[in-house]
Amino acid sequence: MSVQALATTAIVSIAAGSVGYAKGSFDVSEQHSKYLAIESSWRLLWDKYVVFSRQLLIGCLRSSGIEYNTAYFNRLLLNVTDIGLLLSTGFSKECVDKFIVELEAYSRALYDMYKQVAATKETASDKIVSALYEQVVKVADSIGRVDCTLFSAEEAKALFNELTLLILQMTEQERVIDYKAGMHVYSQLQLFSADLANYYARAASIKQFPIRRWL
Numbered sequence: 001m002s003v004q005a006l007a008t009t010a011i012v013s014i015a016a017g018s019v020g021y022a023k024g025s026f027d028v029s030e031q032h033s034k035y036l037a038i039e040s041s042w043r044l045l046w047d048k049y050v051v052f053s054r055q056l057l058i059g060c061l062r063s064s065g066i067e068y069n070t071a072y073f074n075r076l077l078l079n080v081t082d083i084g085l086l087l088s089t090g091f092s093k094e095c096v097d098k099f100i101v102e103l104e105a106y107s108r109a110l111y112d113m114y115k116q117v118a119a120t121k122e123t124a125s126d127k128i129v130s131a132l133y134e135q136v137v138k139v140a141d142s143i144g145r146v147d148c149t150l151f152s153a154e155e156a157k158a159l160f161n162e163l164t165l166l167i168l169q170m171t172e173q174e175r176v177i178d179y180k181a182g183m184h185v186y187s188q189l190q191l192f193s194a195d196l197a198n199y200y201a202r203a204a205s206i207k208q209f210p211i212r213r214w215l
Helices: 003-022 028-061 066-087 093-120 126-143 153-175 179-208
Strands: none
Touching: 028 066, 028 093, 028 153, 028 179, 066 093, 093 126, 093 153, 126 153, 153 179
């Protein structure tokens, strides 16, 4: 099922759940199914973000050519848009727009780091890493704001700090062509995407369905 179809399903499910809840016909098993659908959608999107980030990294390090790397980067940005589409099923346009802007900027900072490492053949510079972590704070603030009520900025910052640390580790392993270590970090990134998806799904469920006996 495509991301758009998953997002549409989530929208319909949330709408149906909200109507049912308003009528007093709350069904725990039905709401649990909706929660699992949301979590699955988030997991798919964050998995893709990890995949496209690594694809872009390898493209830069292996000299795939500017046209290919631009295409990889544009695909990463499209994934950010898809994440925003799913986020819009439960949160305000203002919140979603802010998040997309900051996550896109974070993705651009990643691309800058990949290009710098590829050009110098050295570990990412302190300046590049600092810029990346400065963007982490902005991403965290965009989804930890009170009007978004997703989760706290501190929780978001901790999650994106971990994401960034793993990406830095993956970048270094790919730079020195240590495939075994690189794949190990990549596996950790994929597991992390499950944690990130779980946080988002719980936050969305808290906002949409106040009664959560299964959590």
